[in-house]
Each structure stands twice: as C-alpha cells, then as structure tokens.
Amino acid sequence: MKLSFAKPGLPRTGIVVVGVFATRDLCPSGVKLNKSLDGALSRAMRASRFMGNKGQTLSIVAPAGSRLDRVILIGLGKVSDITELEMQNLGGKIYSDTYRAVKGVVAIAVDPVSGSKLNTAQVAAHMAFGTRLRSYRFDKYKTKQKESEKSSLKSMAFHCGAFLNARSIFRTLDRVADGIFFTRDLVSEPPNVLYPETLAKQAKTLEKLGVKVEILGETQMRRLGMGALLGVGQGSIRSSKLVVMQWNGKPKKRGQKSKDNSPLAFVGKGVTFDTGGISIKPSAGMEDMKWDMGGSGVVIGLMKALAGRNAKVNVVGIVGLVENMPGGNAQRPGDIVTSMSGQTIEVLNTDAEGRLVLADALWYTKERFKPRIMVNLATLTGAIIVSLGDKHAGLFSNNDVLSERLMKAGEEVNELLWRLPLSSEYDKLINSDAADMKNIGGRGAGSITAAQFLQRFVDKTPWAHLDIAGVTWSKSNAPTVPKGGTGFGVRLLERLVSSHYEEK
Numbered sequence: 001m002k003l004s005f006a007k008p009g010l011p012r013t014g015i016v017v018v019g020v021f022a023t024r025d026l027c028p029s030g031v032k033l034n035k036s037l038d039g040a041l042s043r044a045m046r047a048s049r050f051m052g053n054k055g056q057t058l059s060i061v062a063p064a065g066s067r068l069d070r071v072i073l074i075g076l077g078k079v080s081d082i083t084e085l086e087m088q089n090l091g092g093k094i095y096s097d098t099y100r101a102v103k104g105v106v107a108i109a110v111d112p113v114s115g116s117k118l119n120t121a122q123v124a125a126h127m128a129f130g131t132r133l134r135s136y137r138f139d140k141y142k143t144k145q146k147e148s149e150k151s152s153l154k155s156m157a158f159h160c161g162a163f164l165n166a167r168s169i170f171r172t173l174d175r176v177a178d179g180i181f182f183t184r185d186l187v188s189e190p191p192n193v194l195y196p197e198t199l200a201k202q203a204k205t206l207e208k209l210g211v212k213v214e215i216l217g218e219t220q221m222r223r224l225g226m227g228a229l230l231g232v233g234q235g236s237i238r239s240s241k242l243v244v245m246q247w248n249g250k251p252k253k254r255g256q257k258s259k260d261n262s263p264l265a266f267v268g269k270g271v272t273f274d275t276g277g278i279s280i281k282p283s284a285g286m287e288d289m290k291w292d293m294g295g296s297g298v299v300i301g302l303m304k305a306l307a308g309r310n311a312k313v314n315v316v317g318i319v320g321l322v323e324n325m326p327g328g329n330a331q332r333p334g335d336i337v338t339s340m341s342g343q344t345i346e347v348l349n350t351d352a353e354g355r356l357v358l359a360d361a362l363w364y365t366k367e368r369f370k371p372r373i374m375v376n377l378a379t380l381t382g383a384i385i386v387s388l389g390d391k392h393a394g395l396f397s398n399n400d401v402l403s404e405r406l407m408k409a410g411e412e413v414n415e416l417l418w419r420l421p422l423s424s425e426y427d428k429l430i431n432s433d434a435a436d437m438k439n440i441g442g443r444g445a446g447s448i449t450a451a452q453f454l455q456r457f458v459d460k461t462p463w464a465h466l467d468i469a470g471v472t473w474s475k476s477n478a479p480t481v482p483k484g485g486t487g488f489g490v491r492l493l494e495r496l497v498s499s500h501y502e503e504k
Helices: 028-036 040-046 084-098 120-134 163-188 196-209 218-224 227-233 286-308 354-369 383-388 400-413 424-430 446-455 490-500
Strands: 002-006 014-021 057-061 068-077 105-109 155-159 212-216 241-248 264-274 314-324 336-338 344-346 373-378 393-397 417-419 463-467
Touching: 002 120, 002 163, 014 028, 014 084, 028 040, 028 105, 040 057, 040 068, 057 084, 068 084, 084 105, 084 120, 084 155, 084 400, 120 155, 120 163, 155 163, 163 196, 163 286, 163 490, 196 212, 196 241, 196 264, 196 286, 196 314, 212 218, 218 227, 218 354, 227 314, 227 336, 227 354, 241 286, 241 354, 264 286, 264 354, 286 314, 286 373, 286 490, 314 354, 354 373, 354 446, 373 400, 383 393, 383 446, 393 400, 393 446, 400 417, 400 463, 400 490, 424 446, 446 463
Parallel strands: 002 155, 014 068, 014 105, 105 155, 264 314, 264 373, 373 463, 393 417
Antiparallel strands: 057 068, 212 241, 241 314, 336 344, 393 463
C-alpha cells in the first residue's frame, strides 16, 4: 500500500473519506461533495444513527451518476478531540474499513479546523501513521489465504493544504513505524526460526543504518564472569549471545565533559523460547513462550527507529539472548551461580530465568557504558498480568524523575505504565541462606520481588524496569495495533528520548 500526500481536492473515482463533527456537521470538503451528490450524504446521515461522534463511521454507496465507489463519513467528535492519538486511531479505522476495497484506491480529505491544536499537516501525517500501524500483517508462513483475508488496498492519499509539510512530518513517523514493525516481526517469528543466533543476526542488520553491533559469544561471556546468564541457556543446544548495539547520533564536542556525552541505555530480556527449564511449565499455552524475547525485540526495534530517523542522541541497546530448555546439562533448582557482579544467586526455580539474564546484562551495561539512565524491558512475571491485565505495563524505578518521564511518555503514545513500589521490606524476601540472594521471593508480590532482584545489579544508576508480560501480545485488534505482537515499548521509549534527551 502506498501512502501519499496531495493538494486539496476530491478525486472523481475510488473511495473518498470526509470528516464530520458531532451533530452531523460536515467539514468543508464534505459540504462540497454533498452538494455535488445532490444531498446524498445528508440523507444518509438522517437515515442512520451516525452523528459524527468520535470514532463513528458511515459507509455510503455512491449514488447513480457518480463515478465514485463509496463515500465514508468518519466522526471527528468535538474540536478538542483532534489530537495526535485520535487522528492515528482514525487512520487505523479508515484502513480497517477499506483494506478490502475492490479497486484499492482511497482518498481522504483533510480540512483546516478552527480552534484545533493541530494543523492540517499534522492531522494528515498522524492519520497516515495510524493507517500504516494498522496495516501490519504477519502472514509469511501462510501458503493459502482466503480472498477475504487479503488486502487489496493499493494507495491511500491524504489531501490537505500543507501537503509538503505533512509529508515531512510523516517521514519521521514512518521511521518509528519501521522500528515497531521490526519488533512485531521478531516477536511473531516461531522459535524454530528465531533463536539466539538468528536473533543476533537480525540485530546485526541495523549496521546498514549506522548502528555499531557487537555479538558476544559464550566464551567471551564466560571470561566476563556472566554465570547468571550462561546458566539459563546451558540446557539448550543453541548457544547464548549478548548483543551490544551503539547509536552515536550526538558526537562529542570539543571541551565537552565525558559524562555529558554518556549514552542512554536500554536493556532487553531475550529468552527466545521459555519452557521453564527443569521447573517446566504446563503444556497448555506454552507455545506463547516464543515471545518471551519481547523485551529484546523492543530494544532492537527502538534502535532501528532512532537510527532510521537519525536521532541526535547517543544510545546503547543491550540484549541478552538465551533459550531456556530442559536437558542433561540444564540448570537445576538448587544450583548456585555467580553473576558478573560477583554476587551469588541460589536458583530455586529455573522458570524465574529472565532476571538471571538481565542481572548480567544490566551489570555489563552499567560497568562498560556508565549510562545517564538505564531502562530494561522484560516479559518477566505472570504476576504482572494478574495485577494489571493487558492495559498497563508494570513500572519499577529507583528514580522519580525518570519514572515521571516514562509515565508521561506512555500517556502521550497510549502505551500506559503503572508504577509499583520498591522497598527494603520487599528486598528482604529474596535474601538466601546459602547465597547472596535467591531468584524467587515466594507467592506474594512476585513482580515486586523480581524488580528488587534486578535493582541489586544497577547500583546508583538512574534505572527503570518495565515488566511488559501483559502487553507484548494481543489477542484482539485495536485501531492501530492488529492482534498478535504489539511492539509495545518502541513508541514509549522513542517519545521518552525525543522529549527529554535528544539534542534539538
């Protein structure tokens, strides 16, 4: 599907989309079209329950004598409803209503709105962004598809006065969409195709965008003392990897202090398949564990988005990649491993493996890069799904400013976070009689004790942990997120970077 921006004016063929405000108030393009169709749009509205409320749509077959196929009226609601998110949602709705159009040509009229905080270029660009996000499909393994499942949409044009500005705004949003799609692709791949080695190779493709990519193998990690990470993958025939991605979009200036140029760091859990190891999971639903690498997918997609739009910021992305399998050499409940930090961990449950991977990845990141901030993402606990369902990701942090920035960024892009507590009382629950700590803290506060575990590997670095177990995969469609891998986190962190850390 081709997305484009064009001068104002309505085509004479195909499908035309026009906006309607609440109480059936047609936008100027709609008024003009209604007149040319002898009032057909007004009659159709009167004969329906369509009022122009936010998100409503009404599809009208073009009357005889017109060369148009259809006219779609889309509700804009009130002027105050003209926001970036709502325009993205409208773009997604338009795609859902037209992707099986026979001729596959759609034109959207974007008119100026008096009193709106967004100009026509912004409205058009964000509608196009929403359209692209909703158009995502992962069907590479389908050899036979019903015609009803296929998209026949060939082109969608947004007609507005400032179409060149709209094109420029969309260019940046389109690069963010590239990152989101990359994440969705990675999360959707089956585990026989995506495992540590192949996921590392996918990260390596970012080099063509200017990202420096290093892949550490087991020998290198063993020399670094990463006993926690390596212990998780030792039962698999697939060797574990640690991938280091660096985007240096803000070169150091003469006379600048090194700490002023220190990078932002994002760290992802990459368990490409999680059987639970010796503490094996129930068979029902185990197939979902292909996306237990969701945190690493977000970090890789974020790096693609930032590099793709040439972000003026220095960022490091670190992902620990393992496969957690039972086997003759698998880690056992009761094993004690030594992390890169030197701290020892008693492994009481091999299904609490993500925190072991992150322990070494976080410490490595802190020690090597001394980042300004460090944010890790992980599908870490089932307990977070019990707590928050699929509407919010869990947020844990040692820094209030970073937490507030993450919360606000999430609200702006509709990737919502909910902050949960950390405290010394919870920390006591993971103390071990046999080692420095144990990897589980009991039945209660499971997400919190997991976060407390991670906090022991960040020292004083401003840090946040996002538990994305409930939001990485969706079983239903949303306006800009088709069911399947969501890519949750890419937009959130891209907004955090652009709002607070990027050189303007």
